[in-house]
């Protein structure tokens with residue numbers, strides 16, 4: 001029987017549902033590591049009293065990152081930023097009061113089954129589902145959804161605008177669109193509109209004839225002509241100079257373009273994909289990007305999410321890159337330590353997947369123990385800082401709660417008097433009682 005970890009339970013209301021499930025119930029009331037069964041795959045946390053949020057923040061850090069967490073809350077708590085942040089960061093699912101026993105039972109059964117499957121699979125294969133180093137890691141629901149969209153759009157010739165922060169995988173999406181299209185045997189040509197020298201952009205994109213300018217000793221094909229029969233990927237499209245925006249627009253409208261110094265319009269059969277990390281609508285408002293070009297490029301939009309918004313991909317990606325760089329440098333492939341996994345999952349990743357790659361590559365080279373540690377990833381101090389901040393907050397909250405309890409006791413349950421002992425108003429006293437889930441007995 002699998003242990004179901006239950007945290008924060010203070011009432012018997014759910015005993016019926018829980019007894020129907022064939023799990024070994026394991027209640028914990030303090031949040032230290034010793035109490036957590038090592039083989040638990042599912043954890044149900046009752047946050048309806050709200051006051052244990054700091055403690056459960058500790059708890060989840062002690063859990064194996066593959067443990068599924070299900071949270072119970074009251075509907076109004078959806079307005080509480082601390083609680084919604086916790087749910088967004090850690091929960092696999094949540095149920096709101098009044099709890100529907102059928103829904104909860106299904107949720108627990110499903111959560112346990114899936115978590116067990118993941119644990120079994122990942123213990124033999126760290127970066128399920130994708131073992132092939134050429135294939136993207138798509139374990140999060142949001143990336144699975146994105147790649148389903150890619151699959152549907154790829155076989156069409158509709159232009160696609162890929163938007164997302166730097167390092168989120170825009171180029172990866174573009175290459176996948178090409179590989180899954182009918183043009184896959186044709187060329188895939190990338191133009192980085194931000195990286196081309198201003199004077200050469202025109203010739204890079206459209207090509208030039210012999211003698212078109214000083215130094216043009218022979219004629220040369222541009223990227224548009226080179227992409228004939230395949231895909232042209234215009235990266236950082238927001239950086240394309242205004243003059244070239246006009247020429248590109250003409251090509252997109254008429255299929256024709258002029259080489260530099262050439263007299264006869266040329267044609268090329270290409271599918272256009274474009275990517276941007278800047279907000280093109282703002283660029284349009286500021287007169288830096290043409291609205292008509294925007295419409296031409298934006299047949300379909302695909303948004304690549306930030307890494308911090310797809311936590312389920314982080315461990316799979318890290319394992320992938322550990323393997324890639326261990327092979328590249330001829331080193332043993334090491335697993336991530338528990339603290340390294342937690343640090344990876346808690347870090348905000350401003351540089352997205354590219355930053356993850358850099359940290360893992362460094363860690364692979366620097367690690368001199370059996371496992372890759374948070375220190376090797378240069379995330380140890382960040383993790384510690386969070387611990388200190390959390391413990392300070394927990395200490396403050398605990399002291400506050402104790403002071404309230406003592407004041408109620410000494411004042412014999414008279415709120416006015418208890419509030420005056422603590423030098424706070426009656427309203428504040430009630431608010432704090434609510435925060436800590438205290439009641440007058």
Ligand SMILES: Nc1ncnc2c1ncn2[C@@H]1O[C@H](COP(=O)(O)OP(=O)(O)OP(=O)(O)O)[C@@H](O)[C@H]1O
Nearest residue numbers: 136137138165166167168169170171172277353354
């Ligand atoms: N899901 C994924 N699976 C495997 N590798 C990934 C994934 N997403 C991104 N990467 C890798 O991360 C790196 C950065 O991705 P990519 O270059 O596609 O990002 P980008 O959004 O185009 O970045 P930029 O805007 O800086 O050009 C690449 O090496 C890419 O292969």
